[in-house]
Amino acid sequence: MDAGDLATWVGSTFAAIAAGATLWTLKSQRDQIGEQRTFIGEQRMFMVEQSATLALEREELRAVAEDRRWAQARQIRMYQRQVGARLDGAGQQVTPNDHWAVTVQNGSDAPVHQLEVRFGTAHLAAEVYEWPAFEPAQLRATVGDRLVMPVFLLGPRRALRFASQAWPETTVHNNRPTLFFTDDNGVRWSLDSQGKLEEVPAEPQA
The missing domain is CATH 1.20.5 (Single alpha-helices involved in coiled-coils or other helix-helix interfaces)
Structure with missing residues (x-):
């Protein structure tokens, strides 16, 4: 190479x-x-x-x-009945059901505050009492002390009885009750006669 x-x-x-x-x-x-x-x-x-x-x-x-x-709000109960009727000796109704009786129960383990019941769009309850009977069916239980509205506090496992003003029988049904209350965390709620629970928007500061 x-x-x-x-x-x-x-x-x-x-x-x-x-x-x-x-x-x-x-x-x-x-x-x-x-x-x-x-x-x-x-x-x-x-x-x-x-x-x-x-x-x-x-x-x-x-x-x-x-x-x-x-x-807590889900453990607050409201029961309502139209009352006021008087029966005669034969058991016939002689006076109309002219107002609402509303039992409010706190079934929770904490208090609720600022309770009030409104009827229809603008009518506040006429009276409110402590209600020893926790069962709403006991309409004839002895009422407790009369309270001032709104009721500042309802303790755990306690009840209240609200009463509306009287209306004509044809009108009373149109003024169904709505409960307003504040839970132990400061949240405002409404509970209507159909069981609808809603949070109430906070009012704007002035």
């Missing part, structure tokens, strides 16, 4: 080695890029899963907090 052929052979050999090294470097870089993309994709999936988990946990905490917010 002469000098020219040897130089060509050596040059070709080094060129092949360089080309091989370049190809190996490119493949290695592609592999690294692929691994990085895979890692980034896995991290993104992990972050999405973590975000979904955190959102679910926040929703569960919110639901628990909301249940706690409503817990």
Whole structure:
């Protein structure tokens, strides 16, 4: 082999080695890029899963907090009856049912405050008394002391009896009662005669 052929052979050999090294470097870089993309994709999936988990946990905490917010208010009960009728000796009604008698019970373990009953759209209860009978069916129980409205406090497992003014029999049904009260956390609520419980929006500050 002469000098020219040897130089060509050596040059070709080094060129092949360089080309091989370049190809190996490119493949290695592609592999690294692929691994990085895979890692980034896995991290993104992990972050999405973590975000979904955190959102679910926040929703569960919110639901628990909301249940706690409503817990005491749901244990306040209101029972109403139209009363006032008088029966004759034969058991026939001779006077109309002309007013409402409303029993309010606090079935919770904490007091409630600022209780009042409104009839229709604007009529406040005419009277309110302590009510020793916790069962609403006991309409003839001996009433307790007469109280001033709104009643400042109703303790746990205690009851009140509210009475409306008298109306004509054709009108009394249109003036159904709604109870308003404030729970032990300071939230104001309303409970209507159909059992619908709602939070009362706070009045804007003057």
